[in-house]
Amino acid sequence: MLDADIEACEEGMKMATGSESEAEKGESKWEVEVPEKKLKDKLYFENLKAVVIDTELCSRCLTCVSICPSGLIVTEEDRVGFPDYEERCLDCGACVRVCPRFIYEPPGGLGDYIEIVAARSKRFTGQDGAMATEIIASAIDMGMIDQGLFVDRSEKWQTSIFHVRDPKQFGIGTLGGTKYVFAGILPALKEAVRFTKKGVGVVGTPCMISGIRKLQEEFPVFREKVKLVVGLFCTENFHYEDLMKFLREEKEIEIEKILKTDISKGSMYITIEGREKKRKVKMAEFEERGLVAKGCDFCTDFTAVQSDASVGSVGSEKGFSTVIVRNENAKEVMEYIREKGNADFSEEIVMDEIDYLINFKKKREAHIKELALPE
Amino acid sequence: MKKVATPDYTVADKLKTHVAALSTAAKEVVLPLNITTHYPRERKRQPECFRGFMLFDPERCISCFQCSFVCPANAIWMKEAPSGRYYPTVDHGKCIYCHFCVDTCPGGALKTTKIHDIAFRTMDEMVAMTEDMVEPPAIIREDKVVVDYVIDKEDLTLKRTKEVDELIVEIEPSEGVPMVSVCVDRGSCIACKVCTKVCESGAVSSLKDEEKLIVKMEIDSEKCTGCGLCVKECSMQILRLVRRE
Numbered sequence: 283m284l285d286a287d288i289e290a291c292e293e294g295m296k297m298a299t300g301s302e303s304e305a306e307k308g309e310s311k312w313e314v315e316v317p318e319k320k321l322k323d324k325l326y327f328e329n330l331k332a333v334v335i336d337t338e339l340c341s342r343c344l345t346c347v348s349i350c351p352s353g354l355i356v357t358e359e360d361r362v363g364f365p366d367y368e369e370r371c372l373d374c375g376a377c378v379r380v381c382p383r384f385i386y387e388p389p390g391g392l393g394d395y396i397e398i399v400a401a402r403s404k405r406f407t408g409q410d411g412a413m414a415t416e417i418i419a420s421a422i423d424m425g426m427i428d429q430g431l432f433v434d435r436s437e438k439w440q441t442s443i444f445h446v447r448d449p450k451q452f453g454i455g456t457l458g459g460t461k462y463v464f465a466g467i468l469p470a471l472k473e474a475v476r477f478t479k480k481g482v483g484v485v486g487t488p489c490m491i492s493g494i495r496k497l498q499e500e501f502p503v504f505r506e507k508v509k510l511v512v513g514l515f516c517t518e519n520f521h522y523e524d525l526m527k528f529l530r531e532e533k534e535i536e537i538e539k540i541l542k543t544d545i546s547k548g549s550m551y552i553t554i555e556g557r558e559k560k561r562k563v564k565m566a567e568f569e570e571r572g573l574v575a576k577g578c579d580f581c582t583d584f585t586a587v588q589s590d591a592s593v594g595s596v597g598s599e600k601g602f603s604t605v606i607v608r609n610e611n612a613k614e615v616m617e618y619i620r621e622k623g624n625a626d627f628s629e630e631i632v633m634d635e636i637d638y639l640i641n642f643k644k645k646r647e648a649h650i651k652e653l654a655l656p657e
Numbered sequence: 658m659k660k661v662a663t664p665d666y667t668v669a670d671k672l673k674t675h676v677a678a679l680s681t682a683a684k685e686v687v688l689p690l691n692i693t694t695h696y697p698r699e700r701k702r703q704p705e706c707f708r709g710f711m712l713f714d715p716e717r718c719i720s721c722f723q724c725s726f727v728c729p730a731n732a733i734w735m736k737e738a739p740s741g742r743y744y745p746t747v748d749h750g751k752c753i754y755c756h757f758c759v760d761t762c763p764g765g766a767l768k769t770t771k772i773h774d775i776a777f778r779t780m781d782e783m784v785a786m787t788e789d790m791v792e793p794p795a796i797i798r799e800d801k802v803v804v805d806y807v808i809d810k811e812d813l814t815l816k817r818t819k820e821v822d823e824l825i826v827e828i829e830p831s832e833g834v835p836m837v838s839v840c841v842d843r844g845s846c847i848a849c850k851v852c853t854k855v856c857e858s859g860a861v862s863s864l865k866d867e868e869k870l871i872v873k874m875e876i877d878s879e880k881c882t883g884c885g886l887c888v889k890e891c892s893m894q895i896l897r898l899v900r901r902e
């Protein structure tokens with residue numbers, strides 16, 4: 283017998299006889315390190331509020347919402363808040379431990395990678411090449427994860443989170459495709475982590491990926507249970523209420539009839555039911571009206587450098603997704619996709635396009651420097 | 658295909674069955690026997706494990722909510738008593754008498770009775786408040802005879818005795834479940850102290866060292882009653898009930 287086999291046998295024996303490891307037995311005394319407060323005599327939430335929320339540095343990643351034991355951090359009109367924190371905050375510090383912007387080390391650049399490919403799923407349709415969907419679906423097929431968290435939307439384009447357990451579920455409804463408004467993936471992740479057996483896969487914007495990594499850095503449960511993290515390329519996101527009001531009132535677009543929105547080359551293209559031509563709205567128009575989320579102004583990460591794999595539209599031809607495979611974990615899934623022939627591949631990547639947006643976001647470092655953070 | 662064939666009876670067999678039938682008929686004429694119980698004048702003797710109306714002993718309740726969590730019919734609602742403690746109330750309109758609550762109660766505060774025949778006039782009345790469960794409900798008993806099932810050779814007969822069955826079941830007081838709460842993932846604790854706050858017996862404590870920025874968490878296994886409330890409420894779901902050593 284091979285050593286590995288013997289090990290596996292012993293492992294099996296342990297399980298069968300129910301002999302538990304130290305950790306499983308548990309302990310009745312333990313210590314928890316709590317974070318330092320920047321503002322000494324204030325509650326932790328007041329610290330978060332002063333440093334991240336009031337300064338508009340907040341990216342709406344909702345990592346704090348996911349971890350807060352009171353469950354009372356909420357988003358109101360797209361701003362993160364805690365209505366009666368004076369009374370209800372337990373002052374545990376979990377929020378500042380996980381907020382990627384409390385002690386902000388802005389990520390950026392292209393990041394580490396094994397390969398960059400252009401690919402198009404043969405099974406699904408999505409925003410571009412539906413590779414975000416394909417990666418999660420294949421990871422479920424190969425048994426790496428038992429569920430993936432996806433952003434779904436209502437007729438009115440309000441986002442909700444869908445726990446996909448079977449790749450067949452991707453075929454129905456509005457799961458694929460980009461929704462240019464914030465979504466509560468992280469609070470859903472906390473729930474998913476509780477009930478998953480094999481592990482969870484997530485797709486999110488770069489700020490969410492930073493939040494997930496923070497959770498993993500701080501808490502073993504997230505390290506063990508979050509198995510696949512797919513990041514999306516992202517330049518900015520929008521406030522739901524403001525964006526919808528603008529499209530409805532100023533552009534006279536019926537929200538319910540919007541089939542797809544797409545941002546490319548400085549404009550948003552809106553596909554509307556029953557209309558041949560896409561409506562084009564210049565990004566400058568959104569910026570003038572302050573519809574672009576303020577927190578994005580301080581975000582320097584275009585390619586979600588902390589992800590296992592990043593997926594985006596720029597850099598590859600129409601109908602394909604650009605996939606940056608960053609580690610072995612993601613490589614395994616990509617190899618499975620190749621092996622099963624689940625996608626078409628193309629080596630043609632236009633790095634200039636990606637570099638352009640990386641540099642475009644790098645300029646935002648200046649905004650961070652200008653920030654007057656409380657001492 | 659199988660065919661159902663009539664068995665081959667001999668003349669002797671046939672004669673025997675006829676005689677048996679005639680003698681049963683003759684017996685019924687002289688001494689009629691009935692298999693039904695004349696409730697309410699007679700009552701069937703129920704086994705000690707009968708699942709009837711529940712009684713409740715507040716002295717033994719540790720307000721752990723286990724009964725309300727386990728109830729599959731959602732019939733248990735924990736109501737705040739003047740003392741600030743939470744005690745169960747049972748909605749008999751919903752209760753399916755599975756007695757999971759009785760089985761799960763770590764302190765043995767819920768007990769079974771053999772009472773199964775209470776009439777309620779309104780829906781509201783069906784909700785047995787905590788105070789309604791301390792004493793057995795007032796029921797008017799007309800039964801003077803107890804009926805027992807007797808399996809006599811191959812036949813099931815009923816035996817009637819002139820006694821009155823005790824409807825309250827006396828059970829040995831439970832020694833409590835030998836469980837204790839422990840932390841299985843210290844790294845994931847956020848020191849929110851929810852466990853400290855929910856623990857009814859003051860077994861979970863936390864001490865913050867402001868200088869070193871450390872919170873010392875401790876579950877006193879002597880004080881812990883194994884009620885599992887902290888396990889249920891822990892924000893990070895890192896506490897478990899384990900059997901005491």
Ligand SMILES: Cc1cc2nc3c(=O)[nH]c(=O)nc-3n(C[C@H](O)[C@H](O)[C@H](O)COP(=O)(O)OP(=O)(O)OC[C@H]3O[C@@H](n4cnc5c(N)ncnc54)[C@H](O)[C@@H]3O)c2cc1C
Nearest residue numbers: 408409410411412413414415433459461485516594595596
């Ligand atoms: C806010 C935002 C801004 C983006 N900006 C750019 C950009 O500037 N340049 C670029 O090249 N690409 C950008 N993308 C990525 C691009 O739109 C596609 O999502 C990406 O190319 C993947 O396409 P796909 O066909 O492989 O995905 P699909 O298979 O269609 O899957 C789409 C995935 O996106 C997720 N998703 C949808 N909406 C949201 C949301 N609001 N928050 C988090 N996840 C969401 C879904 O859950 C799903 O997993 C952006 C995405 C978002 C969400």
Ligand code: SF4
Nearest residue numbers: 350371372374375377
């Ligand atoms: S309870 Fe803890 S996580 Fe929630 S706001 Fe207060 S300090 Fe932050």
Ligand code: SF4
Nearest residue numbers: 340341343344346381
């Ligand atoms: S950046 Fe994320 S974690 Fe920090 S305050 Fe905003 S939503 Fe919460």
Ligand code: SF4
Nearest residue numbers: 846848849850852891
């Ligand atoms: S409730 Fe859970 S996370 Fe909170 S302090 Fe207690 S053990 Fe830690």
